[in-house]
Amino acid sequence: MSCVDDGLLQMYVEGVLDAAEEELLRAHLARCLGCRGRVARYKALMWDLEHLPEPELPPELDQLHEALLRAWEEEQRGARQARRPARSLIPAWAGYSIGWARYAAPLDLVGDLLSRAGRRVLASPLAIARRVRGRR
Amino acid sequence: MYTDDDIIRLCQQGRQEGFALLLDRYQARVYRRAYTFLRHREDALDATQEVFLRVLQAVRHFQRGRAIWPWLRQVTTNTCLNRLRAAERRPPTVSLDGEWERLQDVAAEGDPEQQALMAWDRARLERALEALPPDHRMAIVLRHQEGLTYNEIAQAMQLPLGTVKTYLFRGRRALRAALEAPAPMPREGLAVPPAGVEGEAG
Numbered sequence: 001m002s003c004v005d006d007g008l009l010q011m012y013v014e015g016v017l018d019a020a021e022e023e024l025l026r027a028h029l030a031r032c033l034g035c036r037g038r039v040a041r042y043k044a045l046m047w048d049l050e051h052l053p054e055p056e057l058p059p060e061l062d063q064l065h066e067a068l069l070r071a072w073e074e075e076q077r078g079a080r081q082a083r084r085p086a087r088s089l090i091p092a093w094a095g096y097s098i099g100w101a102r103y104a105a106p107l108d109l110v111g112d113l114l115s116r117a118g119r120r121v122l123a124s125p126l127a128i129a130r131r132v133r134g135r136r
Numbered sequence: 137m138y139t140d141d142d143i144i145r146l147c148q149q150g151r152q153e154g155f156a157l158l159l160d161r162y163q164a165r166v167y168r169r170a171y172t173f174l175r176h177r178e179d180a181l182d183a184t185q186e187v188f189l190r191v192l193q194a195v196r197h198f199q200r201g202r203a204i205w206p207w208l209r210q211v212t213t214n215t216c217l218n219r220l221r222a223a224e225r226r227p228p229t230v231s232l233d234g235e236w237e238r239l240q241d242v243a244a245e246g247d248p249e250q251q252a253l254m255a256w257d258r259a260r261l262e263r264a265l266e267a268l269p270p271d272h273r274m275a276i277v278l279r280h281q282e283g284l285t286y287n288e289i290a291q292a293m294q295l296p297l298g299t300v301k302t303y304l305f306r307g308r309r310a311l312r313a314a315l316e317a318p319a320p321m322p323r324e325g326l327a328v329p330p331a332g333v334e335g336e337a338g
Contacts, residue, residue, distance in 0.1 A: 007305040010304070010308055042312065045311055046280060046308075049281070050280050064163070068185065075192050
């Protein structure tokens with residue numbers, strides 16, 4: 001095996017190669033000083049990456065904490081207000097019904113008059129009435 | 137001691153103490169992760185704010201019984217990815233964020249020479265990380281600081297598995313190359329900042 005590519009060496013260091021690949025690579029490493037050196041450097045790099053110090057916390061985080069709590073309050077207030085109109089829809093709907101009821105009786109009356117007029121027309125000897133009766 | 141589930145339950149009941157507990161437990165962690173991705177203090181603060189603003193709107197839909205951190209990490213990752221991708225369209229800025237002061241603080245403890253060399257190596261690694269393309273850096277942070285698997289990273293970054301592997305391999309190779317490149321070393325303790333640090337800080 002000639003010198004292996006970096007990707008394979010990195011996967012070896014991470015321990016994510018499958019068993020056969022790992023065995024082949026181990027055999028290569030046993031006789032390749034250069035690749036052993038690269039493995040050692042990747043091991044060191046990965047160790048360093050895993051042990052980087054955590055960044056310091058800035059003092060502004062306290063203010064942000066307070067601001068976020070205020071934002072939470074506003075969000076909750078908004079949610080409560082959003083729920084209120086949902087309840088107030090009931091009286092609005094009821095109002096519409098009551099409003100329509102005012103016109104319902106006269107409309108019924110108009111409908112009744114029209115249907116009576118229609119029956120009269122059908123019973124009359126007019127040409128149009130005869131045609132309609134003929135179709136029936 | 138409140139569990140994650142207690143915190144979520146309080147939040148879902150609309151109680152402020154639930155959200156306060158969530159902040160107490162996770163705000164610093166979100167900031168640190170955002171800083172590691174973005175390498176910029178103000179951007180990390182903005183990202184932290186954005187993460188929790190998203191959280192306070194979405195927490196009522198959060199499924200009880202699940203751990204909070206994987207969710208927060210995902211929101212943080214998405215938020216930072218959006219910012220990094222938007223920033224790619226802007227000219228880059230250099231942020232040293234008190235790097236030299238950190239070096240001196242570390243050097244002040246224990247064996248000065250040894251500590252200084254360690255701090256110097258660490259600072260070089262941090263600067264090399266900062267110089268990586270943002271997607272490469274994010275993949276490396278998720279892998280080596282969060283301990284995610286390749287598949288989990290692909291899911292978190294919404295990228296194909298092959299792309300994640302490429303980012304990781306290229307990123308680590310670039311880091312190794314940066315660390316192995318000859319660089320000015322601190323001499324005579326740390327009385328004078330290294331030329332690179334001083335030059336870029338000005």
